[in-house]
Amino acid sequence: MAAPGKTSPKEQVAQALHRVAPALRTLGPFALGTFLLVFGTFMAWQTWLLWLAHRGAESADNARLEAIAAISNEVRERQQGVQQALLDPSVQEPLKLGADGRTAAAAALRQLLPQATDAEFFSADLDEVLSGDLKAIGYAKAAALLQAKIDPKQPLAEMRTEEAGQQLMIAMPARVGERVVAFAVVELPFKPLLAAFSRTSVSGARLELRQGDGRGDLVIAGIGEHSGSSIADVGEPIPGTRLRIGKADPGYFIMFTESLPVSALLSLLCLVGGIGALWVRSVGHERARAVLQRKPKDVQPEMTLAQALKAKPEAAAAPLAKAAAPAPARAERKDEVVVVDPSIFRAYDIRGVVGDTLTTGVARMIGRAIGSEARDRGLTEIVVGRDGRLSGPDLVFALINGLRSTGIDVIDIGAAPTPVTYFACYHLRTGSGISVTGSHNPPDYNGFKIVLGGETLSEDAIQNLYRRIEEERFVDGMGGLQTLDVGDDYIRRITDDIQVERKLKVVVDCGNGIPGAIAPAVLEGIGCEVVPLYCDVDGTFPNHHPDPSDLHNLQDLIVSVKNIGADVGLAFDGDGDRLGVVTASGEVIFPDRLLMLYATDILLRNPGATIIYDVKCTGHLQPLILQQGGSPLMWRTGHSLIKAKMRETNAALAGEMSGHFFFGERWYGFDDGIYSAARLMEILAADIDGRTPEQIFATLPKGVSTPELKIPMREGEHYRFIEAFRARAKFDGARLTTIDGVRADWPDGWGLVRASNTTPVLVLRFDADSAPALRRIQDVFRSQLLALDSSLPLPF
Template sequence: MASLPKEIFKAYDIRGIVGKSLTPEFVEIIGRAIGSEAIDRKQKDICIGFDGRLSGPELSNALIQGILKTGINVINLGMVTTPMVYFSTFFLNTQSGVMVTGSHNPPDYNGLKMVLGGDTLSTEAIQKLYTRIEDETFYEGQGLEKKYDIANDYIDAIKNHIHLKRPMKIVIDCGNGVAGAFARQVYKSIGCSVEELFCDVDGTFPNHHPDPSEPNNLNDVITHLKKSDAELGFAFDGDADRLGVVTKDGQIIYPDRQLLLFAEDVLSRNPNATIIFDVKSTRNLFQWIKDKGGKPLMWKTGHSLIKAKMKEENAALAGEMSGHTFFKERWYGFDDGIYAGVRLLEILSRFDNPSEILNNLPNSISTPELQIKMNEGEPHALIKKLQTEAQFDNALEIIKVDGLRVEYQDGFGLMRASNTTPVIVLRFEAENKIALERIQQAFKKVLFKASPESKLPF
C-alpha cells in the first residue's frame, strides 16, 4: 500500500501516468477505497465508464474488480463521455458514478472523476480515499456487475427537450477524443447537418490535442469553416465535458462570453435566478446578469467546487473560463460540452446570422491564461502570503475567494494557485490596452517584491 503515490490524488480527480504512477494494481486498490466510501454513504450501485484512451479498458476493469470486492454493484457503461456517466447516475438512479478519463492531459495519462451519493468528490474527500487506502479500512463483499448501453437514453433525453427554430449546419472537431463516438448522433437528432473532423476515437490523438481551451487546437475548425457552408464550429476536449466555439468568420467565442448568452436565455424563463462563474471569467458578467434580471455570483475555479456551490445556492446555471458549463435549468446541473453545444444551437437557431449574434456579445481586451512555474507547494504559499500582505493602489475591490482578483474601474487582474499543477495562474482584462498595461505593472510590482526570482510571463 505504501507504494501508492500520494501525488496522483489531486484536487478535482485522481490522475497519473499510466504504467508508472497509475497502474491497474493501484486502480484496483482505489476501487476498493471508492466502494468502501460508497457503502459509508449508503450507496448500492456505481456506474462506471471510460473514455477513448488506450489504457481505458484495462484500468476500467481493474476499477470494477476493486469496487465489486467491497460488495457494491457495478453498472458497466463501457466507452462513454464523462457527462454520460454523470447522466447515468440520474437516469439509472444510482447517484454514484466513476469515469476513467485523462480529460485533456497527454495520451500517457489517465485518471478517475468520481461522484458518490450525488456529490462530486474533490479536495478533502479525495484525500480521504488516500487515507482509507493507507489504513486499509476496506469493506469485504461480492458485488454484481451488469453491462448497460446508456447512449440511446442520453440522446433521447436531449432530443425530447431541445427544439431548434430551423435546421442548422455545423462542423464538429472531436480531436479523436470520445466525443467522436456520440456527438454527430446527438446533433443530428435535433435537426442539424454535421460535418466531422477527427471523430474517429483514437487515444494517441494523431491530429491535434483534444483541448479547445488552447486556441491552436481550433485552427482546423477555423480553416474548415472558410471553405464549408457550415454556420458554426464546435470542438470538444478528450472526455467531452468542455466546449469550444468558433464563428463562421473564425472568431473564437471563449466560454465566459458563451455564458453571457446562456445567462440571458436562462434568465428569460427564470427571473432572479443565480448564475455562477469562476474567478477567471470576464467582469462583463456582473453587469450583464444584473441587467437581465439575475444574481451574479463569482466562485472558485474547479468543476467539482462549482457543482457544490450550485447545489448550495440552487443556481440555475454556472460556467468556467476553461469551458465547463453547467445547466441546472431543464437539465441536471453537470458539465457537458456536447449538451452546451445543443443549448447554444437552440438559442442561435432563432437568428439568420448566428455568428453576428456571438460576435456582438460584450467583449474586452484580455490575456489568455498566463502561468508562473514554481516548485511543488510554492504557489499556494506565495498566494497565501500575498492575500495578507499585497497592496494595490486605486483598487475598487480585492476578491480573495480563490487567490487574488483585483477589480479596478476599467479592468481586473487575477493570480491564483492552480490546484492541478505547481503554477500560479494569471489573467488580465481591461477596457483598453493602456489600462491592461497599467494593471499588469501593478501585479508585476507586487510579485517581484514577494518573489524576485520568479520568471514572469508578461
C-alpha cells in the same frame, strides 16, 4: 384405581424419573458441554478453512488481474506491430493494385514480420469469404475477418490451433490513406502469451486461460493448485481478444456458512457455552447459581476441574480470535506492496501518470476505497465509464475489481464521455458514478472523477479516500457486474428536448477524444448539419491535444470553418465536459461570453435565478446578469466546487472560463460540453431577427482580454507561491477577491493569479475595457509577481 400396596403405571414412571433425576442433572451439562466443545472446535476449524479460502480467493483475484494485464500487453504489442507493418510502403504499394497485388503484399508483410507463421490478404468486401468454401478458408479465420469488418476499430485476436502448433491470429483492415482496401490475417506464435500467463504467481487457487464467450470455452492452459473447485464462473475477458481467464477458488470443505465473522462467532459461542456447561456440572447447580447471583468476591471457590477447564479456553481462544479478525486479508494486500502516491489525490479528482503514479494496482486500491466509502454512505451501486485513452480498459478492469471486492454492484457503460457517465447516474437511478478519464491532460495521464450519492467528490472528500487507503479501512464483500450502453438514451433525452428552428452548419472538432463517438450524433439529432473533424476516437491524440482552452488547439477548427463556410465551429475536450466555440470569421468566443448568452436565455424564463461563474470570468458578466434580472455569484474554479455550490444555492446555470457549463434548468446540473453545445445551437437558431451566430455574439459585451496564461512550477510550489502572494501583494484602488488566488478589480478591468488544482502551474488572466488599461493592469501584476520571485518566466 390401583390395588392397595401396588403403584399405578403413572406413579411408577414418576418414581423412575425421580430416581434418575440426579443422574440427568449431572450428565445433562456434561453431555451438552462435551457436544458444544466438540462442535465449537469443529467450527474453529471451519473458520480457519474460511480464512484460508478468503485469502486464496483474494490471491486469485490479484493473480488474474496481473495475468490479464500481462497478456493484454503482449497482444497489444503484436497488434501494433501488425498495424505498423501494414503501413510500410512495401505493403502499401502492392495493395494499391487491388486483387493483383495482394499476393505481393502478403509476401512483403511476411518479410516485415519474420516471426509470423502465415500472412494473407482478403478483399475489402470479403466476397471470397461470404461466398466461398468456409471449410477451406477456416471457420475461425472467416469469423475473425467478419468481426474485423463489422468493427474495424477493435479487431479481436484469438488462438488458433494449426499443424505448427497454437497460433495467435490477428485480423484487421488494411488501409491506403483513409480507405479500407483489404483485410489482413496474420498468425503469430502463441507461446509468448502462454509464457506471460505462466509467469503469473498464484497460490491456493487455480487460473485457466480459455477462449470463448464464457459458455463451453476451450481451455488452453492452467496454473495453480489442482485442488480448487471446478471453474464455474464465465471468466474475465482479456481486452482486445477472445481470450478470458477463469478462476477456481480454493476447494475447502465448508459445511455451514461462507461468512467468516458468523463462523468465528458461532465457534466462540459454542466453546464458551461448552466450558460453561462443564463448569456447571463440576460445581453443581446450586453452587453455580450462587456464584452467578453474587459478586465474585463473595464466592470462595475451591480448586476443581471446572476451574482447570476455565483456564484452558484462553489458550485455545487465541488462534480463534486471530482467525476471526479481518487482519489476514490486509496482510495479503500488504504483501503486494502497492504504493499509492498522495499527490494524485487532487482538489477536484484523482489524476496521475499511467505506469508511474497510476497503475492497475493503484486503481484497484482506489476502487476499494471508493466502494468502502460508498458502503459507509449506504450506497450499493456505481456506474463506471471511461474515455478513449489507451490505458482506460486496464484501469477500468482494476477499478471495477476493487469496487466489487467491497460488495458494490457495478454497471459498466464502457467507453463514454464523462457527461454520459453522469447522465447514467441519473438515468439508471444509482446517483453514483466514476468516469475514468485524463480529461484534457496529455495521453500518458489518466484519472477518476467521482460522484457518490449525487455529490461530486472534491477536496477533503478526495483526501479522505487516500486516508482510507493509508489506514486500510476497507469493507469486504462481493458485488455484481453488468454491462449497459446508455448512449442512445442520452441522445434521445437531448433530442426529445431540443430541436433547432433552422438548420445551422457546424464543424465539430473532438480532437480524437471520446466525444467523437456521440457529439456529432447529438447535433445531427437536434437538426444541425454536422461536419466532423478529428472525431475518430484515438487515445494517442495524433492531430492535436483535446483542450479547447488552448488557442493553438483551435487552429484546424478555424481553418475548417472558414473553408467550408460553416456558421460556427465547436470543440470538445478529451472527455466531453468542456466546450470551445469559434465563429465563421475565426474569432474564438471565450466561455465567459458564452455564459452571458446562456444566462440571458435562461433568465427570460427564470427571473431572479442564481447564475454562478468562476473567478476567471470577465467583469462584464456581473452587470449583465443583474440587468437581465438575475443574481450573479462569483465562486472558486473547479467543476466539483461549482457543482457543490449549485446544489447549495439551487442555481439555474453555472460556468467556468475553462469551458465547463452546468445547466440546472431542463438538465441535471452537471458539466456537459455536449449538452451545452446543443443549447447553444438552440439559442442561435431561434434568433427572431434571423441574425447569424457571429452577429449574435457581436452584441455581447467584449473587452480586451487574454486567454489563460500559465507559468509552470514544481509540484506543490504553486500553492506556496499563492499563499505568499496573497499575504504580500498590494493593489491600490482595487477590490480584492481571494476565494481562489488573488483577483484585483478596477473600474476599467481586472487581473487574476491563482494556483491550478489540476497541474502544477500558476494561472493568470487579464481583462480590461481598453488596451492601455490592460497593459496598466498587467504592469501592476508584473511588478508584484517579480517582487516575490524575480526569476518567474512571465508570459505577458
